[in-house]
Amino acid sequence: MTDHNRPFSRTETEGLYRAIYERRDVRSQFLPDPVPNDVLARLLDAAHHAPSVGFMQPWDFIVIDSVEVRQQVLSIFDRENQRAAENYTGERNRRYRNLKLQGILESPVNLCITCDRSRGGTHVLGRNTIVETDLFSTCLAVQNLWLAARAEGIGVGWVSIIDQQQLADTLQLPEHVYPLAYLCLGYVSEFLDQPELQAKGWRSRLPLEGLVRRNGWGTPLEEGELRDALAALMSATTY
Numbered sequence: 001m002t003d004h005n006r007p008f009s010r011t012e013t014e015g016l017y018r019a020i021y022e023r024r025d026v027r028s029q030f031l032p033d034p035v036p037n038d039v040l041a042r043l044l045d046a047a048h049h050a051p052s053v054g055f056m057q058p059w060d061f062i063v064i065d066s067v068e069v070r071q072q073v074l075s076i077f078d079r080e081n082q083r084a085a086e087n088y089t090g091e092r093n094r095r096y097r098n099l100k101l102q103g104i105l106e107s108p109v110n111l112c113i114t115c116d117r118s119r120g121g122t123h124v125l126g127r128n129t130i131v132e133t134d135l136f137s138t139c140l141a142v143q144n145l146w147l148a149a150r151a152e153g154i155g156v157g158w159v160s161i162i163d164q165q166q167l168a169d170t171l172q173l174p175e176h177v178y179p180l181a182y183l184c185l186g187y188v189s190e191f192l193d194q195p196e197l198q199a200k201g202w203r204s205r206l207p208l209e210g211l212v213r214r215n216g217w218g219t220p221l222e223e224g225e226l227r228d229a230l231a232a233l234m235s236a237t238t239y
């Protein structure tokens with residue numbers, strides 16, 4: 001039996017940070033190689049160990065390998081993506097249309113992580129005031145899976161340019177189940193060293209030092225406080 005109180009070794013800590021820094025949203029680099037069931041099971045179990053409000057565990061995992069279903073989802077994406085492109089004009093519009101924003105057919109497995117908004121009954125501990133905490137919990141399950149997948153060498157891409165009602169209908173979800181995340185999963189030719197949107201000049205990572213405040217929105221960090229450490233961290237981090 002493992003000792004759950006033993007400190008993380010340096011290698012274990014580095015492994016965790018590595019997964020965090022080297023996780024990528026993948027859409028262009030999927031390989032068709034199948035994801036073995038035992039690997040998929042480990043990823044789902046990692047997701048299932050996410051924190052959740054009142055231990056509600058509102059998630060279900062819909063594994064989609066049917067090409068027919070994936071083609072239906074791709075049609076939903078295509079319609080929404082067309083609409084999304086209309087938000088941009090000129091050069092930005094041209095750039096948007098050149099972005100690859102899903103790998104629905106190229107990836108061997110798609111996964112819809114849903115949120116059952118009625119799980120746990122009428123009163124879930126901790127969800128009395130902020131009802132969306134069930135959705136927040138499900139997002140954490142997505143992140144657990146995303147990090148575990150990186151460690152397993154599997155890329156994950158989140159596709160949100162999708163009409164939720166059409167997706168729910170396609171997957172025959174009951175009324176109280178919300179399709180929170182539509183994910184594409186598969187082995188990859190490479191993990192990019194920076195977000196694809198940054199590599200393509202769409203948007204860059206903001207400097208962390210400009211995002212940390214102390215004791216409220218109006219109080220900036222004082223000179224020398226944390227700021228120097230954050231600046232040093234930023235200059236050491238290239239992605």
Ligand SMILES: Cc1cc2c(cc1C)N(C[C@H](O)[C@H](O)[C@H](O)COP(=O)(O)O)c1[nH]c(=O)[nH]c(=O)c1N2
Pocket residue numbers: 023024025026027100101102157158159160161194195196197198
């Ligand atoms: C809720 C949500 C929804 C989406 C995304 C992410 C999240 C958290 N992302 C991925 C997003 O573009 C990506 O995370 C950022 O660009 C940062 O890149 P890395 O994830 O660090 O590689 C994403 N990517 C994409 O190609 N199509 C999409 O529809 C979406 N939707």
